[in-house]
Amino acid sequence: MSAHREILFGLYDDETDLLSAVKEANARHLHIDNVYSPFPVHGLDPLLGLQESRLHQAGFVYGAIGMLTAFLFMTWVFTRDWPIIFGGKPYWSVPAFIPITFELTVLFASIGMVVTYYAVNGQGPGVTNAVLDDRITDDKFCISFDAGHASEEEVSKFQQFLTESGAKEIRTKTI
Amino acid sequence: MSAVISPIRDPLITGHKDYHQITEDICAPSERTPSAAWVTAFLISVAVLSFGVFCILWTIWFGIGTWNLNRTIGWGWDITNFVWWIGIGHAGTLISAILLLFRQKWRTGVNRAAEAMTIFAVLCAALFPGIHVGRIWVVFYFFPYPNTRGPLWVNFNSPLLWDLFAISTYFTVSLLFWYTGLVPDFATLRDRATGVRKKVYNFLSFGWTGAAKHWQRFESLSLVLAGIATPLVLSVHTIVSFDFATSVIPGWHTTIFPPYFVAGAIFSGFAMVLTLMIITRKILNLEDYITVEHVDSMNKVILLTGSIVGVAYITELVIAWYSGYIYEQFAFANRVQGVYWWAYFGMMTCNVLSPQLFWVRKFRRNIAFTFFMSIFINIGMWFERFVIIPTTLARDYLPSSWSYYVPSWVEIGIFLGTLGIFFTLYLIFTRVAPVVAIAEVKAILKSSGDQYAGEHAKQGHTAHDTHSHEEENLVH
Numbered sequence: 001m002s003a004h005r006e007i008l009f010g011l012y013d014d015e016t017d018l019l020s021a022v023k024e025a026n027a028r029h030l031h032i033d034n035v036y037s038p039f040p041v042h043g044l045d046p047l048l049g050l051q052e053s054r055l056h057q058a059g060f061v062y063g064a065i066g067m068l069t070a071f072l073f074m075t076w077v078f079t080r081d082w083p084i085i086f087g088g089k090p091y092w093s094v095p096a097f098i099p100i101t102f103e104l105t106v107l108f109a110s111i112g113m114v115v116t117y118y119a120v121n122g123q124g125p126g127v128t129n130a131v132l133d134d135r136i137t138d139d140k141f142c143i144s145f146d147a148g149h150a151s152e153e154e155v156s157k158f159q160q161f162l163t164e165s166g167a168k169e170i171r172t173k174t175i
Numbered sequence: 176m177s178a179v180i181s182p183i184r185d186p187l188i189t190g191h192k193d194y195h196q197i198t199e200d201i202c203a204p205s206e207r208t209p210s211a212a213w214v215t216a217f218l219i220s221v222a223v224l225s226f227g228v229f230c231i232l233w234t235i236w237f238g239i240g241t242w243n244l245n246r247t248i249g250w251g252w253d254i255t256n257f258v259w260w261i262g263i264g265h266a267g268t269l270i271s272a273i274l275l276l277f278r279q280k281w282r283t284g285v286n287r288a289a290e291a292m293t294i295f296a297v298l299c300a301a302l303f304p305g306i307h308v309g310r311i312w313v314v315f316y317f318f319p320y321p322n323t324r325g326p327l328w329v330n331f332n333s334p335l336l337w338d339l340f341a342i343s344t345y346f347t348v349s350l351l352f353w354y355t356g357l358v359p360d361f362a363t364l365r366d367r368a369t370g371v372r373k374k375v376y377n378f379l380s381f382g383w384t385g386a387a388k389h390w391q392r393f394e395s396l397s398l399v400l401a402g403i404a405t406p407l408v409l410s411v412h413t414i415v416s417f418d419f420a421t422s423v424i425p426g427w428h429t430t431i432f433p434p435y436f437v438a439g440a441i442f443s444g445f446a447m448v449l450t451l452m453i454i455t456r457k458i459l460n461l462e463d464y465i466t467v468e469h470v471d472s473m474n475k476v477i478l479l480t481g482s483i484v485g486v487a488y489i490t491e492l493v494i495a496w497y498s499g500y501i502y503e504q505f506a507f508a509n510r511v512q513g514v515y516w517w518a519y520f521g522m523m524t525c526n527v528l529s530p531q532l533f534w535v536r537k538f539r540r541n542i543a544f545t546f547f548m549s550i551f552i553n554i555g556m557w558f559e560r561f562v563i564i565p566t567t568l569a570r571d572y573l574p575s576s577w578s579y580y581v582p583s584w585v586e587i588g589i590f591l592g593t594l595g596i597f598f599t600l601y602l603i604f605t606r607v608a609p610v611v612a613i614a615e616v617k618a619i620l621k622s623s624g625d626q627y628a629g630e631h632a633k634q635g636h637t638a639h640d641t642h643s644h645e646e647e648n649l650v651h
Contacts, residue, residue, distance in 0.1 A: 015621075038194065038363070039614040040390035048387055053395040063403070073319075074331045082325060086332045099337035099414055106407045107344040110400060114351045117396045118381065121389050123358075127382035134366035136385050137359070139194035 006148035006174050007033065008158050009132050010167025011140040015041045018141040021165035022047045025143065030161055036132065036142040055120075059113040066108025070101040130175035147172060186625035187281055190463040194617050197464075201609045201616070202364055204459040209606060212458055220598040227592010230585045231306055239309045241585045247578035248568045252586040253307040255560040256593060259443070260300035261342065261415055262436075262556060265408055266444020267293025268349060269476075271356075272404035275397065280623050281472045283615040284465045287360075287608070288455060289448045290353040295600040296447070297346045299593040304339075306589070334417035341414040348407060352400045358383050359393070360609045412440040419563065426506035426567040431494070435487035442480035442526070443556035445473050449549040451601065453542055455610060464611045467540050474539040477552065481530030484559075488527060506567060514579060515566035518558050525555020 012018045025032055035048060074097045083091045118124045136142050145158040162170045234241055244251050267289040274282040305314055317339050319329045329336050362383035365376035416436035419427040456465040495507040510519050529551050533539050565580045621627055
């Protein structure tokens with residue numbers, strides 16, 4: 001992140017509290033910056049308006065590339081570059097190409113998806129992202145608001161919401 | 176927070192844990208100084224590993240003439256051990272991928288350690304093809320790369336090459352899957368650590384924050400990786416079996432090999448998972464997370480796959496007899512009552528008879544008995560590969576070529592060495608990483624914790640709260 005951002009956040013003790021708080025925030029038309037949790041909370045995505053991840057579509061494309069790479073390469077080697085007869089079978093012995101074609105499909109799809117996943121998450125070896133509270137990876141559930149880009153009136157609304165929705169701790173942090 | 180709580184399922188997390196207690200319990204082993212038991216085990220493993228390395232260097236220096244292979248028996252302990260280790264690895268992928276697709280919650284207690292086991296087992300397995308070709312310094316000839324010999328390509332029609340691709344893909348995918356799951360848990364360790372430890376875990380956790388969108392992608396990635404790892408794991412042992420099945424050796428050239436190998440692999444892998452888990456849960460005080468319920472479930476898988484393997488053995492015999500092909504008939508008669516009858520007897524006893532004891536619920540839930548059985552099955556599955564490989568080769572078509580094979584000290588040393596490598600890596604893993612997937616266990620707490628599910632659940636604390644949420648989610 002380039003510019004520093006001032007984040008107002010509240011910590012909740014349970015995912016059920018978190019879910020009802022997010023619903024309450026939606027009802028009050030407050031713009032939630034982000035929600036953090038120690039494990040995936042099911043039912044949160046539609047409340048936050050998150051669209052389904054397109055990672056699996058990317059995976060399909062990578063897999064297709066892997067499949068074509070393997071199959072076309074073996075075809076080229078055994079029909080164009082250096083045709084050899086093995087065991088009296090045709091040069092272009094398609095059934096024998098299936099295992100390697102399958103393996104490379106899986107390999108390309110997996111590597112491609114994992115690399116894409118870390119890239120779009122902004123994560124990777126050596127990356128340090130700001131952590132709002134150390135207990136978010138332990139037992140706290142966090143709703144955060146971008147207080148730096150909000151008017152004073154909005155910030156007080158955020159604060160009022162956090163208090164009323166049962167946040168156990170409310171803090172501000174510049175990240 | 177999956178909300179359907181079955182009244183007949185036993186809880187998978189005992190001890191009335193809350194989220195914080197789960198973090199404390201699972202992080203504890205990597206945050207305290209190693210126990211005397213760990214240090215002793217580590218020193219023994221490293222010693223055995225060192226002897227293995229010595230034997231490998233001996234092999235490389237003097238050549239594979241230091242092994243007792245001969246012109247008739249070209250594959251001995253090397254390929255036996257290779258297949259044995261690869262098979263062991265399969266349980267990890269089954270638990271992490273196939274059981275994820277089947278939504279089996281008990282996988283969360285054991286998947287992390289089982290996946291680690293897969294990776295270490297595949298490493299041990301991959302060692303054998305590398306050294307048994309004799310000239311390890313040109314081992315890169317395995318791979319198709321542009322070269323100055325034409326370029327002369329590898330034979331893409333050969334099952335041995337398929338195997339190379341299968342195993343390297345399997346290793347890579349298992350590693351990616353395992354590490355992706357580890358990242359959130361490394362972040363948990365990072366946020367509890369100070370000083371150098373914090374720096375190390377900060378590097379390992381890749382900047383994980385736990386944001387909602389990241390968790391969504393995390394789950395999507397896990398599901399798709401599980402979806403493609405499932406056919407992958409089935410393909411790997413299928414292709415290993417092709418190494419034998421596509422040859423024209425009586426006793427190997429059979430169509431039953433792929434399913435039979437895959438079932439055997441899962442069978443032996445679960446036995447190794449149980450061996451490791453029973454020790455791990457005891458030493459790391461994780462009995463609340465790896466419960467008798469988990470052991471029971473794994474024993475059921477052992478019973479199923481053991482029975483499949485048993486049926487396969489008997490089918491092989493019947494089909495050999497029914498084929499009317501004398502070489503095939505001789506190969507099987509020879510396995511049962513030839514010079515290596517004791518290996519066949521060991522295989523049948525350990526793999527076919529012993530798992531049948533698990534029909535009894537009391538045995539399935541007995542930890543000491545299960546531990547004993549898991550060792551027994553590991554031995555049995557090693558015998559299976561020994562029966563298939565050297566004992567079949569020992570009595571080939573020509574009686575003048577018949578031979579007998581016992582391993583040399585170098586071969587035994589290399590096998591022991593792989594056990595050393597495996598346990599050394601596993602012990603390091605138990606120190607560095609959370610042995611149980613923290614985030615995944617937390618995610619099933621509300622449906623499988625003993626205060627929510629099972630007979631000791633607190634009244635009025637269970638299904639209703641979570642149910643209403645789930646129903647609302649379904650509406651969305």
